[in-house]
Amino acid sequence: MGEAMLVLEHLTMKFGNVVANENVSFQVNEGEILSLIGPNGAGKTTLFNCITGFYAPFSGKVSFRGQNITGMRPNKICKLGLARTFQIVKTLKEMTVRENILTGAFLHTRHMKEASKIAEEIMVLTHLQHKAHQLGANLTIADKKRVEIARALATKPQLLMLDEAMAGLNQTEIKDAMELCLKLKKSGITLVIVEHIMEAIMPISDRVVVLNAGKKIAEGTPDEVVNHDQVIKAYLGERYHAKSKKN
Numbered sequence: 001m002g003e004a005m006l007v008l009e010h011l012t013m014k015f016g017n018v019v020a021n022e023n024v025s026f027q028v029n030e031g032e033i034l035s036l037i038g039p040n041g042a043g044k045t046t047l048f049n050c051i052t053g054f055y056a057p058f059s060g061k062v063s064f065r066g067q068n069i070t071g072m073r074p075n076k077i078c079k080l081g082l083a084r085t086f087q088i089v090k091t092l093k094e095m096t097v098r099e100n101i102l103t104g105a106f107l108h109t110r111h112m113k114e115a116s117k118i119a120e121e122i123m124v125l126t127h128l129q130h131k132a133h134q135l136g137a138n139l140t141i142a143d144k145k146r147v148e149i150a151r152a153l154a155t156k157p158q159l160l161m162l163d164e165a166m167a168g169l170n171q172t173e174i175k176d177a178m179e180l181c182l183k184l185k186k187s188g189i190t191l192v193i194v195e196h197i198m199e200a201i202m203p204i205s206d207r208v209v210v211l212n213a214g215k216k217i218a219e220g221t222p223d224e225v226v227n228h229d230q231v232i233k234a235y236l237g238e239r240y241h242a243k244s245k246k247n
């Protein structure tokens with residue numbers, strides 16, 4: 001197992017009286033795929049926002065590669081090597097696929113030549129090279145999600161956090177997205193994935209953290225988590241449990 005890349009210590013986030021994250025602690029190790037699961041409203045996106053600087057947590061600490069990044073601005077965190085995608089895709093509609101990816105590359109470098117080189121590499125990696133000149137507005141949802149990942153990758157992250165990158169995709173597209181995650185892991189990028197499609201994330205995850213009503217209720221390998229009583233009750237239900245037992 002690699003060294004700790006991201007460490008959350010007692011992280012709490014409140015919106016008025018709503019406690020979206022309560023005393024959440026876990027770590028993400030270098031080179032692994034860690035999935036964050038839980039029912040709607042469990043606090044997954046809020047946690048993403050606290051880690052990536054979009055929210056300043058109420059209390060607790062976030063460290064990335066040994067550095068305290070709690071409350072740091074999002075672009076600064078991104079420059080340190082922690083990139084993310086958004087649940088609601090933010091593809092820039094008036095820009096081409098290549099230009100969208102360049103906006104990410106310019107967070108990594110100011111030089112056009114280097115940014116262009118990064119964009120080309122990332123388009124090959126994400127199989128977008130033949131769509132380089134299509135406008136963001138004309139893309140399918142699957143391609144928009146892929147551009148979103150590509151743009152985050154162009155910032156050259158060591159840790160990439162994907163927020164529901166597979167939602168709304170068909171079976172083939174989900175399989176492609178799973179393959180892309182494994183390819184990124186192989187290239188040395190650590191991944192944190194928020195996803196509801198268990199059939200897609202369980203096979204590719206090294207470890208899983210489960211949130212329910214803001215609290216961490218379980219953490220372990222996919223096998224440990226799908227057999228965890230509280231997780232079955234709060235989220236997975238008997239359906240996924242019974243199915244995974246059969247396999």
Ligand SMILES: Nc1ncnc2c1ncn2[C@@H]1O[C@H](COP(=O)(O)OP(=O)(O)OP(=O)(O)O)[C@@H](O)[C@H]1O
Nearest residue numbers: 015018019020038039040041042043044045046047
């Ligand atoms: N900006 C906000 N203002 C007020 N309450 C919020 C805000 N963002 C999230 N919440 C509340 O915090 C709780 C956690 O929401 P969050 O979106 O983080 O859950 P989630 O696990 O990502 O859900 P989903 O799976 O539906 O995306 C919910 O009760 C939600 O209503």
